[in-house]
Amino acid sequence: MKELLKIYENKQPEIIFNWKDPETEAEGWTVINSLRGGAAGGGTRMREGLDMNEVLSLAKTMEVKFTVSGPAIGGAKSGINFNPHDPRKKGVLERWYKAVAPLLKNYYGTGGDLNVDEIHEVIPITEESGVWHPQEGVFNGHFKPTEADKINRIGQLRHGVIKALEDTNLTPSIARKFTVADMITGFGVAEAARHYYDIYGGTVVGKRAIVQGFGNVGSAAAYYLAQMGAKVVGIIDRDGGVINEKGFSFEEIKELFLNKNGNTLVAENMIPFKEINERIWSLPCEIFAPCAASRLIKQEQIDQMIHAGLEVISCGANVPFADKEIFFGSIMEDTDKKVSLIPDFISNCGMARVFAYFMERKVKMTDEAIFDDTSNTIKRALQRTFAKSASKTRISETAFEIALKELV
Numbered sequence: 001m002k003e004l005l006k007i008y009e010n011k012q013p014e015i016i017f018n019w020k021d022p023e024t025e026a027e028g029w030t031v032i033n034s035l036r037g038g039a040a041g042g043g044t045r046m047r048e049g050l051d052m053n054e055v056l057s058l059a060k061t062m063e064v065k066f067t068v069s070g071p072a073i074g075g076a077k078s079g080i081n082f083n084p085h086d087p088r089k090k091g092v093l094e095r096w097y098k099a100v101a102p103l104l105k106n107y108y109g110t111g112g113d114l115n116v117d118e119i120h121e122v123i124p125i126t127e128e129s130g131v132w133h134p135q136e137g138v139f140n141g142h143f144k145p146t147e148a149d150k151i152n153r154i155g156q157l158r159h160g161v162i163k164a165l166e167d168t169n170l171t172p173s174i175a176r177k178f179t180v181a182d183m184i185t186g187f188g189v190a191e192a193a194r195h196y197y198d199i200y201g202g203t204v205v206g207k208r209a210i211v212q213g214f215g216n217v218g219s220a221a222a223y224y225l226a227q228m229g230a231k232v233v234g235i236i237d238r239d240g241g242v243i244n245e246k247g248f249s250f251e252e253i254k255e256l257f258l259n260k261n262g263n264t265l266v267a268e269n270m271i272p273f274k275e276i277n278e279r280i281w282s283l284p285c286e287i288f289a290p291c292a293a294s295r296l297i298k299q300e301q302i303d304q305m306i307h308a309g310l311e312v313i314s315c316g317a318n319v320p321f322a323d324k325e326i327f328f329g330s331i332m333e334d335t336d337k338k339v340s341l342i343p344d345f346i347s348n349c350g351m352a353r354v355f356a357y358f359m360e361r362k363v364k365m366t367d368e369a370i371f372d373d374t375s376n377t378i379k380r381a382l383q384r385t386f387a388k389s390a391s392k393t394r395i396s397e398t399a400f401e402i403a404l405k406e407l408v
Contacts, residue, residue, distance in 0.1 A: 001397050004404040009326050013056060014074070019099050026082035026092045030100055031059040034074035035107055036407070039141030041066070041355070042077035043113030044096075044122060046084045055079035057326040061318050062352075064327075065345040067403040068381045069352035071359060073142050076108055084115035093125050101129040107141035110134045111351065114293070118181050119162050133157055135355055143359065157358040160365060167367035172223055172257050180354060180370055186220020186291070188350030188374050189316040192342045193287050194228055195379045196312050199386050200340065205229035207311070208247060208285040212236050213292030215263035217316040217348065219256070221289045226253040230287060234280045237265035238292070241276040243283065284308045291316030298322050299331045306338055311392075315344040328400065336396040343396040345403065346381045350374045 015032035029052045032040045042062040055077045063075025078100065082092055093116070097104070104110065104126060111134055112118030118134075126134045133154045139145055145153060161181050165171035170187075171178045194204045209230045211222045214237040222232050231247025235256070242248075242256070242265070259266050271279070281304040288310055290297055297320050302310075313335065323329020328336075335341050353374045357363055364370075385399045 001401040001404065004408050005328060005400065007408050008404055009060065013059060016052070017100065017103065018052070019096060021082075021092055021095055023095065024082065024086075024088055024092055026080055026096075028078065028080040028096050028100075029055045030076060030078045030103060030108065031055045032074060032076040032103075032108060033059040033063050035141065036063070036074035037072045037142045038144075039107045039109065039138045040074035040076035041109040041135070041138055041352070042075055043111040044078040044080070044116045045113035046080040046082055046089070046093075046115045048081065048083045050079045050081045052079075058318060060326055061345065063407060064400070064403045065349050065352050067406045068346055069349040069377060070356040071138065071142055073138060076110075077113075078110055090121075093121055094128065097125050097129045097131070101126070101131055104129075104131045104134065104137045105140065107137045109136070109138035109355070111355065112181070119179065123158075123162075135359065138355075138359065149361070152362070153359055156363065156365070157355070160358040160370065161354065163365070163367075163370075165367050169227075170367050170371055172254050176258070180367075181351065182216055183220045184350035184354050184371070184374055185348050186217045186222075186316065186350075187224050187371060188353075188378055189217065189221040189289050189291065189314050189347050190224035190228065191375045192314040192347035192378050192382070193225065193230070193289070193312060195375075195382050196314070196340060196342060199379075199382050200390070200392055204287070206231065207287050208233045209287035209289060210234040210236070210280060210283060210285045210305075212288075212290045212296070212320075213316065214256075214260055214265035215291070218289065218291030219260055221291055221314075221316055222253050223257050225287070225289070226250040233285055234276075234283050235265060236273075236276050236280050238273070239264065240270045240273045241265065241280065242267050242269060243271060243276065243279065245283065281305055282308050286311040288313045289316055290320035292320075293317060294319045295322050296320060297331065299334065302331065302335050310339050312340040312342065314342045314347045316348050318344045318348065320344070328396070332396065336394055338393065340392045341396045342382070343399050346378055346385075346399060349377065349381075353377045
């Protein structure tokens with residue numbers, strides 16, 4: 001696996017597109033690791049301090065993810081180095097998508113990512129730039145459909161991603177109109193933990209869980225974990241968090257979900273960040289769902305969790321460990337040897353899988369069908385990993401080996 005990983009990491013990306021905004025200090029990159037299958041896909045993120053290497057590592061991560069989620073295309077990513085809270089953000093995105101439109105028409109598909117919203121920013125702004133849909137390049141480069149077929153499938157994508165959930169088992173509120181895009185990634189993170197116990201032995205019911213981050217992914221993961229009978233005992237967010245060693249009830253988690261302010265946890269009994277960051281890592285729990293930003297989790301934090309009884313990690317964030325390496329740095333490798341570590345490209349593939357699902361010819365558009373498809377995709381990936389090695393450790397190493405054999 002290490003040899004395959006070295007070859008894959010060191011292979012130069014096929015395309016690097018670099019853009020400098022003429023009106024602000026913003027700079028952006030699209031990195032296309034390869035045009036495997038004639039196209040590449042990966043979301044657009046914005047943050048201050050972002051650089052080309054971050055975009056490159058995420059493009060390579062996307063390519064590995066597509067071996068699980070499909071379609072069989074290359075990995076890509078776009079990133080803009082700019083403060084997302086700057087009032088000039090909309091103008092920056094408009095000029096960015098105009099510049100990158102030729103790629104989006106022919107062979108690159110994008111979506112929302114960190115600080116860039118799929119529904120309110122990516123879709124309307126790319127349309128203004130003459131792109132039918134942010135995934136049009138994947139249709140043209142990979143699927144090569146007839147015009148009529150393309151119209152039908154783009155219609156599925158347009159409707160499906162922004163579809164308001166109506167199934168009361170899948171949404172915390174019918175009145176608030178949560179979409180597939182809002183909920184699917186966190187759903188996959190929770191389902192990965194459930195399938196892990198079903199396949200490797202045990203049950204998710206009654207297991208104590210800690211969730212890091214309470215944005216779209218973390219809040220949805222907490223909601224679905226509580227719904228399936230796990231006990232969420234702690235949530236740590238950017239400004240603070242909450243702890244209940246007996247576990248919050250499903251109703252309490254639902255209330256926290258509905259009360260969040262944008263992507264931020266809001267609670268009456270909020271523990272300040274400094275205090276919760278000292279306490280939460282030694283809290284007894286079996287499940288950990290890191291769903292905040294990439295590269296946050298330190299070795300000593302994981303060591304404390306393992307000492308407190310940690311069994312499985314289901315990653316909501318891409319590359320959650322504070323390693324320098326693109327993949328499989330020392331913290332991740334050490335963790336993988338000690339507990340069951342479900343890699344990000346399996347557990348957080350929900351949105352990539354939704355895109356792949358809607359790109360298929362004619363699919364069922366019900367909430368249940370869409371969510372079952374993501375659940376079954378994650379289940380199959382874990383079953384394939386289990387078939388290669390039934391050990392509860394080195395799950396990530398085994399999963400990477402399976403994926404890299406398709407790519408190298």
